[in-house]
Amino acid sequence: MNADRPTGSRERLGAAMSRRSALILALSSTSALAQGFGGLGANAPGFKFPQPGTPLVFPKDHGAHPDFRTEWWYVTANLKGTDGASYGVQWTLFRFALEPNSARAGWTDRNVWMAHAAATDAGEHLFAQKFARGGIGLAGVEAAPFRAYIDDWLLETRDDSSGAGIERLRVSAGNGNFAYALDLTATGPIVLQGEGGYSRKSDAGQASYYYSEPFFMTEGSVSIHGRETQVSGRAWMDREWSSQALAADQQGWDWFALHLDGGVKLMLYRMRSVKAAPFFFGNWIDADGATSPLMRDDIAIAPLENMHIADRDTPVRWRVQIKSRGVDVETRPLNPRSWMATEPAYWEGPIFFSGSHKGEGYLEMTGY
């Protein structure tokens, strides 16, 4: 395995890193990024580290790993309403251990949980965030039956589910302005990223455990400003945990999770560095779940058009190419103003693409 074949975990770990800082950020209004994420960039003695060759065990690994410093549960969905309109939904739960041996009784528990949720249509992008301390039943994740929760936001096994996996889930979130409740039904296998779920980040040995379920079919309802619509579509779930983070020269990233018509899933990202040329990584997932990592020089991702959003220039249209697979598409957002004014703030929303291939997906852009 070499550093050219990571699987996209890097940007997600980067996301975690920034979201660990997000804890401090969200709790503050000044940038704690400058303060080095409370030392998360450095090694974290006392925490466990991912080891190659460790098999992921389900359903156990659907649950929380308090021996590791950080992890997350991430669901995005591209939806079509009975009204003919397109919608997108995001549900994200993060766990941050403030110090090793984080799972303790009551208020002495050292985990802080953070969640972001959003619902998007062509005219609106509504979002909310939540924070909760662990240990007292406000937030947590149980492996079997699978249940992830923070306050009244849930990602959990449906009542009609017989198995102890994540094949049949229900996801719900909202605040006063928006709400959604979707049933997720997996139509394909869980995909282990990297080397059987061990995902390297660098030659220095940084890594994470990472798997995905990109094959969810979904249906349910989305309500925006009190207007409820029945929807159906496709959803993608990511799971990752680790104790390490990336180099400090990281500036931001552009991450794509694409559902190609025909059942192929494509995950790609571009990592921007203040010092070096951007890194590209990707993973081609066939309709049966077979994965093929994409080489660095096989990928070309470039912005085509910027828009002034939330007081900064943010790319809204992209050209994405995978030379070996003959992919050359242009993406456009459902709603260019899919700005998550959470802390940290970032852009995340549903996109469409056309060109050599057609389809839909989710785009996340940070560091603009």
Added chain:
Amino acid sequence: MTLLAGLAIATALWSGVQALNAQARNSYDAATAAISGGGGRMLLAARGGLFEQDLFVKLRRAGVEVSPVLEGASRIGDKNIRIVGVEPVSLPRRSPIAHMRKRADILDDFLTGEGRAFASPQTLRRLDLAEGAQPQTERGRRLPPLTALAEAPPGAIVVDIGVAQRLLDRPGKLSRLILADDAALDEARLKRVAGDALRLVAADDDSELARLTDSFHLNLTAFGFLAFLVGLFIVHAAYGLAFEQRLPTLRTLRALGVAAPNLVAAMACEIAAFTFVAGGAGLIGGYAIAQALLPNVARSLESLYGAQISESLTLDARWGLSGLVMAGAGAVLAAASGFAKTMRLPPLSVARPIAWRAAHHRYLRRQAAFATIALVAAICAYDFGKGLASGFAVIGFSLLAAALFLPVALAGFLALSENLAHRPLARWFFADGRQEISGLSLALMALLVALAANIGVGGMVEGFRQTFTRWLDARLVAEVYFEAATPADARDIEAWARGQPDISAILPVWRAKTRIDGWPIEIVGMTAHETYSAHFPLIEATPDVWTALHAQDAVLVSEQLARRLGVGLGSALDIPTSRRDWRARVVGIFPDYGNPKGQLRVDHEELKRYFDDASGVHYGLRVSPDATARFIDNMQRRFDGAIARILDQSELKSMSTEIFERTFAVTAALNTLTLIVSGVALFASLLTLSDMRQARIAPVWALGATRRELAALEMIRVVAFAAGAAILATPLGLFMTWCLVAIVNVAAFGWRLPFQMFPTQWLMVFLIALCAAILAALIPVARLARAAPTELLKVFSNER
């Protein structure tokens, strides 16, 4: 000059008191706002006290954004502190404490390791502790390292919610929930999620402290206002005199063609300037007064209500403005009659000094009329209601009526004496005295009011002191009182105490909290013992009170609570408990002086049965008196950390008495200031008059009376006037005592004290009045005695 001084003094007293009140109120608000931020809403236990953390989790899991807080009292060494547990991750952004989140390193420290304990620099100084120190509480729990945080509320130590539960020994308990600004919660939803356990209040309503201390502040305000009124008398007197002096000038100006409105405008400008100068000086004086009294007020409020008042005086522009407005209003009020006269002044009328007699009669009639009006107003106020405001109105109007009536009474007395006198000098003395009344009357009125207030308040305070002391003796019968660190410690100590030969009884005094009609109530358990049945003071009770209390569903109700709830012997009372409402019969009413909360006394076993959260740590012990000291020593050695506090009877009594003394120290200080102000008024009036007096005295001197003789007569007159005021002040003061005892105290605190009289106090006040008069008259009279004959002769050359 007198005008300026009067206005400045009046403003100083008023704004000083206002500053004290504002300071205290700001501190209460700060205490609440420092945690929850200004405004907003919060959830409290429906019947007061603490509630289960599960309710918090339930609400959050139902999507209601709330942040938990646990507050409790604790001690470090001999200093009281408030432990405030917060949860920084969910704290609304509006909370000043949430500022700590701006410092990632601080937040990390707060939530990891042993955590941090935030205290304001002022609190650290008060505790005499440096940053990083880890003192122990009285429960023997070690605090996380102390860290200075300017936003921490005064007198509080802010720790993580989990740490607070440990420090206060309240695992799984919370005292309130702060709602996020946009939290969607109404009564119906609250009921669905949490049942009847919690109640939703606006954060501003929460300040129980503000509510409890209201009457304390109203008292201060009333005395401040009284002082202001006395000051106004001076201003009015001074302005009246000044106006009389410049009347000829005004006439000349009018005759020269200056329009009356222009004159008034010019005078108004002058008053405005006075207001500014005197008001400014008054504000400085007020600041000084507040600064001097603040430590005392702060300690009173702390010992009475557990309120922490910041002792560094901070004042805002609003305070300064209100002081100036008061000064301006006072000045305008004082000058109004002058303005009116100027407007009506006929330009061509000549000076008519001979007509003073007619004017004097008019003046007396007017005084009498106003006095009657004030008296009627006082009677109306009494009839109108029994509230605090009406109590003060009765006092205010009767003081006013008496003050206005004073010149009439004096004039009558002088007229009578004049008729009875035969010697020419004596006749002149009385006649001249009558003429002088109008000039001195305002100063005399001020003196009367101040004397009456002294007698009134002095009588009330002394009466209260005696009643309080007797009551303490009856109430504090057990020889030793202790508070165990935890209920488990209490059980250990109890078990040990049972085997001690010196102990004749162990009296648990467990406490619980509830709330009836929104009023916080303390419920205290009592065991069946002679300590209570033979000593516990009761105002009224059923004949079988003690057997009923322990055998049936029965309660004793504190006087103030009975009054507030409108219950009497035999009434049924529904008491919210941890289980259900408990219906109990009132079998006795007991005095509970000094307690701002309502109190119920119930049987110890019933308390345990109905209140899961009864404190279980407070005890009284009957120990043979000569063994007390040794016993306490023994107990402390044996249990040490398990005892949060232990006191013998005399310590507890002296503590209570000290609290009492402090409470009235401020009242006494204001009273003394008022008396000083009235002395100044008298002095100022005499000084002004003495210049005018020469014109009257010169003819008498010319007729052969010696200067020494005349000076003696002047002195006798002033002393007689003061004596007259003091004599009138005595019944007035007694009436004021009665009003304070029977109306104001009942409304403010809920207890009624027996009305007592203290003749030695009256004598003191009488002597003080005479001394004040002699002191005030000394300089003008000495001046007269030494006046050069040429000075007196000049009067004839200057004959107007």
